[in-house]
Amino acid sequence: MSNPLVRIGFLGIAHMHAVSYAHSLLAMPGVEVVGMWDRTDKLAAEWSERIGVARFDSADDLLAAGLDAVVVCSENAYHRPLVEQTAGRVRAILCEKPISTSVADAQVMIDRCAATNTRLQIAFPVRFAPSVIELKRQLDAGLLGDILTVNCTNHGSMPGGWFIDAELAGGGAVLDHTVHVIDVLRWFWGAEVAEVYAEVGDSLLHPGLGIDDAGLLSFTLSNGVYGTLDTSWSRPPSYTIWGDVKLEILGERGVVYADTLHQYVAVASNAAGKTQWAGFGSDMDRGLMADFVEMVRTGRAPSITGEDGLRAMQVALAAYESAKIGQPVKIA
């Protein structure tokens, strides 16, 4: 029994996740990675060579090669034009998070995909971490009883490059690291963030950076749960690991400490000059890609929609607004 071949192209690979997405797809039976394009020639040439994916001279050329689906991993600001250009020419688009840099742009992307019958999925790989899948199952089974509160972190290392260019990224640590955890909480409870207060640090950890590199969000959800999220790029180069996704969820019957990616061997290396944690957990990007390919193949609805991407991004934008005015901000 063989599945029809799914032909996929990469439009924009400036986001580093494109590398592991490509590796996952290249290893998947029944998938052909047809080619890639990026607006930056040097980056495109280097990536194409390193990953072993054919480089196309323009996005149109790649789309003309006859694709079933496209993965958009460009700088955030280019998500909208690339999705607009692609919608209607493929059956499905996987767009890296955050969906975009403004509500208006995100809405255009969603509307354009809907109008052209193109399935739009947002890349939230954390939903495919086995620990997060189990956690959702336990919460659904009522292990903790009624949920009271969540204390979350999505720490990271300062990524540099276009991530710290406000034009291309749309924001710093708060936009980069709000959306993963907020998406998971929305998924757990089918609830929306109702209000957010935020303290945002500009160039706080990295003097002279020129963009926010630290953030603390305090929020309420429509189901009555309140919580906080630390989005800071606060893991220095001397730390053991790039960052974390931690959710401490307190319910009426107990608490769960979910350090969702904490499956590591410790490696002290004199060559590296420090101790590092090398992960052995299941590859969540592989799970995300398998889910996406199955969606393309079967024609079912996306498991993570453009609307999901928009809702998560809105919380980050509201956090910036709150920091600006010094008051909590309600989200419609």
Add this chain to the structure above:
Amino acid sequence: MQRVGVIGCGAIAAVHLDGWRRMPGIELVGYYDLKPEASARAAQRYGGRAFPSAEELFAAVDVVDICTPGTAHKENVLAAAAAGKSIICEKPMARHYADAVAMVETCERAGVPLFPAQVVRFFPMYARVKERIDAGAIGKPAVYRSARNGSFPRPGRDFSAAHYADFNLSGGVILDVAVHDIDFARWCCGEVERVFARGLTFAGKEFQDHALITLRFASGAIGHIEVSWAHPRGNFRTRVEVAGDGGLVEWDSQDRPALVYELYDEAHGFRRQGSSPTADVDEPYYAELAHFIDVIEGRAAPVVTARDGLEAVRVALAAIESMRTGKVIAMQEFGG
């Protein structure tokens, strides 16, 4: 498509069958067990049919998965090899070295693959330790340490008590348990040169066994392996570390898991539970069996060979001999 048949329908077979039945490209044809009720139960639970003899099962399959106790491996491997089948054999490969040699040589002569189920190589944390060593992160391995400590395997259960407590059948904790760590240590540090061991295998303690094994590798590295069937029931702990001339890699099953639940209710009081979930395809036994199929179908080079399984048995038997005699055993002169 590979047609798979399982010989021996005990505890480890259930673990394999949970993998086989969800693996694409596999037809689970059936089972043979000395106890017809065991194979009938497997057929009912996992599909396929219970065969009245091993020979009839061999005739209906491409791959024979041998999950019997170690003492029955040889007869089944020899018969499956004669029938020209691909063979997967649980560890330890055999109770006696001469039997393991006969198995390996027979399969080599028959030109059929024989895969020893040294599953530790497929545990993701152990695989990562090996990958970091191969990447040069710790330099040249120098001091290996690992432990695999639990309680005696289910005394009171009809099979386990009789089998594991009888040294002549099981070989005790070294052959049954340390064979995992010996194989992993060889994977990391190369061939073993000499062995010294102390332990409880011959101490006459009912339902308790334990060993501390000291190794010297041909590379000059040294190694220490603890295995136990004497620790308190209720916890099974494994750990491994390899120190090299450029660094150290370590892992301990008691490291914090990804999920820690702390719960309270009046009936049970306070409970703390940990969980470290893995994707289905990364479950070690599934990954191991899927790898063997990949090798059979030409998609992968073997991660572990019959010769590896054989040498793990030889080193384990040398450790037993050392414990029994109090002597250092040089592997070059040791013939099992």
